[in-house]
Amino acid sequence: xxxxxxxxxxxxxxxxxxxxxxxxxxxxxxxxxxxxxxxxxxxxxxxxxxxxxxxxxxxxxxxxxxxxxxxxxxxxxxxxxxxxxxxxxxxxxxxxxxxxxxxxxxxxxxxxxxxxxxxxxxxxxxxxxxxxxxxxxxxxxxxxxxxxxxxxxxxxxxxxxxxxxxxxxxxxxxxxxxxxxx
Numbered sequence: 160x161x162x163x164x165x166x167x168x169x170x171x172x173x174x175x176x177x178x179x180x181x182x183x184x185x186x187x188x189x190x191x192x193x194x195x196x197x198x199x200x201x202x203x204x205x206x207x208x209x210x211x212x213x214x215x216x217x218x219x220x221x222x223x224x225x226x227x228x229x230x231x232x233x234x235x236x237x238x239x240x241x242x243x244x245x246x247x248x249x250x251x252x253x254x255x256x257x258x259x260x261x262x263x264x265x266x267x268x269x270x271x272x273x274x275x276x277x278x279x280x281x282x283x284x285x286x287x288x289x290x291x292x293x294x295x296x297x298x299x300x301x302x303x304x305x306x307x308x309x310x311x312x313x314x315x316x317x318x319x320x321x322x323x324x325x326x327x328x329x330x331x332x333x334x335x336x337x338x339x340x341x
Contacts, residue, residue: 204240217242
């Protein structure tokens with residue numbers, strides 16, 4: 160029997176003993192638990208169309224307002240598993256970091272480029288992917304060459320340029336402009 164320390168209160172319930180979790184952590188914990196139970200029982204988790212619709216609604220709610228606290232306990236395991244699958248597939252969680260949002264955009268574009276029925280949609284998605292920083296498939300590059308010269312070399316080059324301008328005559332014609340003040 161393990162030693163029990165005196166004067167340390169035990170939590171009244173498992174809920175009280177649970178640490179505070181972010182929505183992402185809670186969803187991941189629930190999904191892992193649901194998967195474990197499914198694996199242990201041998202019963203697959205297959206959501207109905209209604210449960211899929213609920214999960215999509217939850218995903219939209221989380222994306223539109225990441226600070227909203229959702230009570231996941233009111234949803235069945237199938238809805239939670241489907242929601243966790245969507246989050247894992249798109250890597251879109253409550254965006255705390257722009258890198259996560261960039262990953263979501265890239266994943267969406269890759270999915271469109273691979274699954275779109277129309278060629279113009281696939282080409283458009285591939286084009287947008289090519290413009291992403293880091294991929295740079297279409298980035299125009301400009302090369303700048305820095306030439307170091309001594310002061311004497313710069314003066315000599317400047318005198319050559321001035322010498323070529325000195326002897327030129329510019330032909331022109333004077334035009335009078337008549338302004339009519341009526």
